[in-house]
Amino acid sequence: MTSERMYMKTMSRSTNSLYYSSIANLRSNTYSSSINSSCSSWNTQLRELAKQGQYQKALNLYPQLVSSGASPNAFTFPFALKSCAALCLPVPGQQLHAHVIRTGCHSEPFVQTALMSMYCKCSLVENARKLFDESPYARTLTVCYNALIAGYTHNFELCNAVLLFCKMRLLDVSVNSVTMLGLIPGCTVPLHLGFGMSLHCLNVKCGLDGDMSVGNCLLTMYVRCGSVCSGRKFFDDMHEKGLITWNAMISGYAQNGHASLVLDLYREMELKGMSPDPVTFVAVLSSCANLGASKIGTEVEQKIKRRGFGYNLFLQNALINMYARCGNLVRAHTIFNDMPEKNLVSWTAIIGGYGIHGHGENAVQLFDQMIDAGIQPDKTVFVSILSACSHAGLTDRGLKYFDSMEKKYGLQPGSEHYSCVVDLLGRAGRLKEALGLIESMPDKPDGAVWGALLGACKIHRDVELAELAFERVIELEPTNIGYYVLLSNLYSETKNMEGILKVRVMMRERKLRKDPGFSSVEYSGRTHLFMAGDRSHPQTEGIYAMLYRLEDLTKEANESEKNDEDGRNSELGNNTRVHSERLAIAFALMNTALGSQILVTKNLRVCGDCHVFIKLVSKIVDRQFVIRDATRFHHFQNGVCSCNDYW
DNA sequence: TTAGGGTTAG
Numbered sequence: 001m002t003s004e005r006m007y008m009k010t011m012s013r014s015t016n017s018l019y020y021s022s023i024a025n026l027r028s029n030t031y032s033s034s035i036n037s038s039c040s041s042w043n044t045q046l047r048e049l050a051k052q053g054q055y056q057k058a059l060n061l062y063p064q065l066v067s068s069g070a071s072p073n074a075f076t077f078p079f080a081l082k083s084c085a086a087l088c089l090p091v092p093g094q095q096l097h098a099h100v101i102r103t104g105c106h107s108e109p110f111v112q113t114a115l116m117s118m119y120c121k122c123s124l125v126e127n128a129r130k131l132f133d134e135s136p137y138a139r140t141l142t143v144c145y146n147a148l149i150a151g152y153t154h155n156f157e158l159c160n161a162v163l164l165f166c167k168m169r170l171l172d173v174s175v176n177s178v179t180m181l182g183l184i185p186g187c188t189v190p191l192h193l194g195f196g197m198s199l200h201c202l203n204v205k206c207g208l209d210g211d212m213s214v215g216n217c218l219l220t221m222y223v224r225c226g227s228v229c230s231g232r233k234f235f236d237d238m239h240e241k242g243l244i245t246w247n248a249m250i251s252g253y254a255q256n257g258h259a260s261l262v263l264d265l266y267r268e269m270e271l272k273g274m275s276p277d278p279v280t281f282v283a284v285l286s287s288c289a290n291l292g293a294s295k296i297g298t299e300v301e302q303k304i305k306r307r308g309f310g311y312n313l314f315l316q317n318a319l320i321n322m323y324a325r326c327g328n329l330v331r332a333h334t335i336f337n338d339m340p341e342k343n344l345v346s347w348t349a350i351i352g353g354y355g356i357h358g359h360g361e362n363a364v365q366l367f368d369q370m371i372d373a374g375i376q377p378d379k380t381v382f383v384s385i386l387s388a389c390s391h392a393g394l395t396d397r398g399l400k401y402f403d404s405m406e407k408k409y410g411l412q413p414g415s416e417h418y419s420c421v422v423d424l425l426g427r428a429g430r431l432k433e434a435l436g437l438i439e440s441m442p443d444k445p446d447g448a449v450w451g452a453l454l455g456a457c458k459i460h461r462d463v464e465l466a467e468l469a470f471e472r473v474i475e476l477e478p479t480n481i482g483y484y485v486l487l488s489n490l491y492s493e494t495k496n497m498e499g500i501l502k503v504r505v506m507m508r509e510r511k512l513r514k515d516p517g518f519s520s521v522e523y524s525g526r527t528h529l530f531m532a533g534d535r536s537h538p539q540t541e542g543i544y545a546m547l548y549r550l551e552d553l554t555k556e557a558n559e560s561e562k563n564d565e566d567g568r569n570s571e572l573g574n575n576t577r578v579h580s581e582r583l584a585i586a587f588a589l590m591n592t593a594l595g596s597q598i599l600v601t602k603n604l605r606v607c608g609d610c611h612v613f614i615k616l617v618s619k620i621v622d623r624q625f626v627i628r629d630a631t632r633f634h635h636f637q638n639g640v641c642s643c644n645d646y647w
Numbered sequence: 648t649t650a651g652g653g654t655t656a657g
Contacts, residue, residue, distance in 0.1 A: 043648060075648050082650090113650035146651040181652035217653045247654045279655040286656075317656045348657040380657060 039070035046079040055083035059092065074105040078114040090122035113143050120151025125160075139167075142174055150182030158186040162195070175202075177211040184217040188224035196221045216244045223252025246274055251283045259287035263296065276303075278312045285318035294326035317345045324353020344375055352384035360392020367401075379411055386420035395428040415441070419448040426456020431465055447477035454483060458490045463499075466490050481512050 042065040049058035062080045065072060072080075077100055084093035097115055105111045112135055119128035128151055131138070138144040145168045152161035161183060168175065180203055187196025200218055203209055215238050222231035235241070235249045246269045253261040266284050269276065276284075281304055288297035301319055309315055316339050323332035336342070336350045347370040354363040367385045371377065382405055389398030402421050405411045413421075418441055425434040434453055438445050450473035457466035470487045477483065484507050491499030507513075 040648070047648070078649060108649075110650035115650090117651065141650090143651050148651090150651065176651090178651045185653075213653050215653090220654065244654045249654095251654060277655090282655045312655095314656045319656095321657060343657095345657045350657090352657065378657095384657075 039065060039073055039076060042068075042070055043073070043075045043079070046076060050079040050082050050086075053086075055086040058083040059087065059089075062096075072099060072103055072105075074108040074111050077105055077111050081111075081114040081118040085118040085121035088122055090119075090124055093118045093122055109137060109141060109144075112138065113141070113147050116144060116151070117147040120147060120154065123155055125151045125155050125157065139171065140173060142168075142176055142179065145173060146176075146178045146182050149179060153182055153186040156186075158192060161186055175206060177203075177208045177214045180208060180211075180214045181217055184214070184221050187221050190225045193221070193225040193227065196225070210239070212238075212240050212242055212245065215240075216242070216248050219245065219248045220252070223248065223256065226256060228252060228256050228258065241274075243274060243277060243280075247277070247279045247283070250280055254283040254286050257290070259290040262287035263291070263293070278304075278309050278315050281309065282314050282318045285315070285322045289318075289322040289325035292326050294323065294328060297322040297326065311340070313339075313341065313343060313346075317343075317349050320346060320349040320353065324349060325356070327357065329353055329357060329359070344370075344378060344381060347375060348381040348384050351381060351388065355384055355388025355391060358391050360388045360394045360397075363388035363392070364394065364397055377409055377411070379414060379417070382411065382413075383416050383420060386417060386424065390420055390424040390427060393427065395424055395430070398424045415443065415446045415449055418445065419452040422449055422452040423456065426453055427459065429460050431456060431460060431462055435465065435468075445472075447473050447480065447483075450476065451480075451483060454486055458486050461490065461494060463490060463494055463496070478510065479512060481507070484512065 042061065046058050046061055046065075049055070049061065058079060062072075062076075065076070077096060080096055081093060084090070084096060096118075100106050100111055100115065112131060116128040116131050116138075119125065119131070125148075128148055132144060132148050135144070145164060149161045149164050149168075152158070152164065165175075165179070165183060168179070180199060184196060184199055187193060187199065196218070203214055203218070208214055215234075219231055219234055219238075222228075222234060231249065231252050235245065238245060246265070250262055250265050250269070253259075253265060262283055266276070266280065269280070281300055284300055285297055288294065288300065297319075304310055304312075304315055304319075316335060319335050320332045323329070323335065332350060332353050336346060339346060347366065351363045351366050351370070354360070354366065363385060367377075367381070370381075382401065385401055386398050389395070389401065398421065402413065402417065402424075405413050405417065418437065421437060422434045425431070425437065431453070434456060438449055438453065441449070450469045454466055454469040454473055457463075457469055466487060470483060473480070473483050484503050488500055488503040491497075491503065
């Protein structure tokens with residue numbers, strides 16, 4: 001939808017027609033009789049609304065101002081233009097530009113700057129540049145450079161931003177912290193980090209390093225480039241830290257997958273007396289979801305309610321995601337149902353939640369409901385639904401959705417969708433079709449696509465095709481150890497000793513080592529990680545003692561099951577749902593003590609001796625249980641996983 | 648009464 005159509009839709013019909021008729025009045029100069037009317041009270045209202053972020057209301061006020069007979073002056077336009085910029089509405093913005101010229105306000109520098117900024121934010125940087133080049137004074141004003149530099153950066157034209165910055169320096173126009181704030185966000189990809197670091201040096205050289213906003217921006221740059229350690233060092237060295245500083249570091253950890261560090265820093269933040277806001281909670285909840293730490297997540301939910309953030313859409317979506325990923329689909333669905341307003345992310349979170357737990361039918365039902373509700377799907381929700389169909393064995397349904405992506409919704413499938421469909425076909429044993437699909441891909445398939453085929457070959461023991469998929473996948477991801485292990489396991493299952501040896505030699509030659517598996521348990525608000533043979537926990541002796549007394553574990557499991565009336569379990573962080581904290585710790589230790597790779601890293605799909613562990617758990621907990629790996633939950637009954645995957 | 652900027656979910 002174009003911005004103009006969006007604008008038309010968001011404005012009420014009456015205000016809209018008023019707006020356009022007021023423009024017609026200006027064009028025909030019929031307003032000239034009332035040109036002397038004062039507009040200062042209108043300007044005050046406009047300013048207040050724009051400052052409060054009520055941009056639509058501010059913009060709606062403008063046609064009222066004109067039709068009342070008041071004449072807009074130079075102080076009217078910056079607020080009206082700012083509102084257009086914030087709402088990304090280029091058409092009203094251009095009409096305001098025409099008004100600016102008609103009313104003779106175009107010679108005011110601050111009006112010119114507001115116009116440039118508006119064009120930049122509406123992705124019309126060339127219009128802004130034209131204004132800049134034609135203006136007699138813009139090349140001497142820092143604010144004009146700042147507006148245009150930020151515009152180039154936001155429109156992914158870092159090169160032009162840098163050129164303009166150089167021009168500014170050559171002409172000796174003073175650089176201030178806002179110049180930095182416009183440039184640094186262009187350096188949030190690893191390729192540009194070097195330039196960002198030189199800006200960091202320049203910032204210190206110019207004596208601007210006391211500015212917290214620039215510090216926040218630099219911190220974000222480091223963490224977004226994946227330089228988490230540099231970011232943390234910079235964070236620790238910052239003289240003054242505000243809420244945004246803490247949020248930038250916490251979100252940085254979350255975005256880089258350091259979920260435990262997120263929780264540590266969150267705790268530190270609270271101890272320092274800094275009050276978290278919705279941005280903090282979003283990162284914390286996302287980390288709870290990754291760690292399976294639903295108890296901490298529930299505490300966060302209480303805090304959110306106490307702070308009055310309960311209706312924040314971001315937080316509601318983060319809560320759905322957290323509960324769904326931790327296995328509490330009932331709570332996730334309740335939050336989803338209770339939401340007064342749902343967006344595409346809310347639907348994606350709940351659909352994905354059902355998908356990862358193997359409840360494909362629910363996911364499909366929800367997806368169809370979403371379409372009926374008039375929500376336009378995007379590529380991300382298609383990944384969720386295709387993956388849900390794949391895990392639940394809904395092959396034809398999944399293929400139908402895949403087919404509809406482009407035909408019905410105009411969405412070009414990406415490699416992530418192809419890998420889901422390869423997985424979908426592969427799990428159903430349709431390996432040749434899966435290969436055909438890969439060969440028909442418009443772009444070169446990535447590692448995940450060939451990896452999905454390799455995984456399917458492993459399930460169906462197709463050695464020949466597995467070898468082809470393996471060859472392709474390691475060309476693309478030569479250091480991804482999971483694929484070597486997958487092929488090795490297939491050779492092992494088919495008693496191909498020569499093959500096993502071949503893979504081992506390759507791994508040794510490439511100096512690849514398996515990441516150590518670990519378990520985690522959430523207890524008293526902290527997440528404890530255990531490695532195989534790990535004895536670093538302060539209560540190691542007691543835990544190991546318990547570990548070797550299986551009868552006690554059985555007894556405790558039975559007792560806690562009796563007490564488990566409301567169906568809410570204590571949880572073993574990333575692995576097994578159990579019914580007592582002590583039992584949970586013992587399980588975690590048992591897992592690691594046996595060297596079983598229950599919890600695997602993103603790329604490592606191997607379970608080592610986990611079958612031993614599963615048999616033990618089955619003995620102790622004579623009921624269904626759930627184990628979670630890096631990608632999803634596995635539901636076991638009588639020691640067998642329903643997905644029949646790689647256990 | 649005036650222009651430029653930084654952190655958030657699937």
